[in-house]
Amino acid sequence: MPPTSSSKPEFPWWLAAALALALAAALAIASSDLYAQVFATVAKGIGITIFVTAVAFALASALGLGIALMALSGSQWLRQIARFYVEIIRGVPILVLLFWIAFAGAPALVAAWNALTAPLQGAGLMGELLVRDVSLLWRAIMALTIGYSAFISEVFRAGIQSVEKGQIEAAKALGLTRAQRFRLIVFPQAIRMILPPLGNDFVAMVKDSSLVSVLGVADITQIGKVYAAGSFRFFETYSIVAYIYLILTVGLSLALRALEQRLRRQHGE
Numbered sequence: 001m002p003p004t005s006s007s008k009p010e011f012p013w014w015l016a017a018a019l020a021l022a023l024a025a026a027l028a029i030a031s032s033d034l035y036a037q038v039f040a041t042v043a044k045g046i047g048i049t050i051f052v053t054a055v056a057f058a059l060a061s062a063l064g065l066g067i068a069l070m071a072l073s074g075s076q077w078l079r080q081i082a083r084f085y086v087e088i089i090r091g092v093p094i095l096v097l098l099f100w101i102a103f104a105g106a107p108a109l110v111a112a113w114n115a116l117t118a119p120l121q122g123a124g125l126m127g128e129l130l131v132r133d134v135s136l137l138w139r140a141i142m143a144l145t146i147g148y149s150a151f152i153s154e155v156f157r158a159g160i161q162s163v164e165k166g167q168i169e170a171a172k173a174l175g176l177t178r179a180q181r182f183r184l185i186v187f188p189q190a191i192r193m194i195l196p197p198l199g200n201d202f203v204a205m206v207k208d209s210s211l212v213s214v215l216g217v218a219d220i221t222q223i224g225k226v227y228a229a230g231s232f233r234f235f236e237t238y239s240i241v242a243y244i245y246l247i248l249t250v251g252l253s254l255a256l257r258a259l260e261q262r263l264r265r266q267h268g269e
Helices: 013-031 033-071 076-090 094-122 136-161 165-173 178-215 220-231 234-266
Strands: none
Touching (some): 094 178, 178 220, 178 234, 220 234
16 A cells, blocks of 8 residues: 555655765775875865855845845836846856856946946046956856846745735735735745745755856865866865765755754644
């Protein structure tokens, strides 16, 4: 007979196997001077990887929420602008967007800003130009922000639309403003639907942050690439790089799953 919903949950053998593999890799690193040296070198990029992911995801979430609210607004123009943005950005690969922002978009933005502020500087109303260049690190963050904001906006839009309209109408009848309805009624219920796919996007961004290595940003992948090219230890280096990314992504996935289950228990689901 097929298992029922009340049957005992399966033991996570996949997790046990993953932990065993992680432990074996940790022992190999601890017992081998070569692997220990590679790990110590590559691990220097963990901070940059976490910084790029955290900042880009926070900015992408804020921008995505704004795009989602535009898509749900009563203005046809705002809805069309939001749909145009989402469809165009989602149609461009992240790597291509990264190159475009880094070598076309950011320089054009800097040139436009400098052109606008030049008259003010000439009139003595401003000091030196505030922006002369944008570092490759922030160009990478800008690209990830724009690329992921289109996907995150669809997550927010679907979550907000999942809230029953009857509750929104009841909030209107109580005299709540649009902002109060969103803050007190819509968002607290929508977040339960939003959190799982939003967590998946966060884990995906951790992996896609490796693309910033093409700009020379010193993340895990870039440091591993440089070390492997100099030492010709490609197997050892990229094994360590994969190991670090697996630790980060699997750990985040488990943490997000635990948070999701906790929220469900709190709401009696």
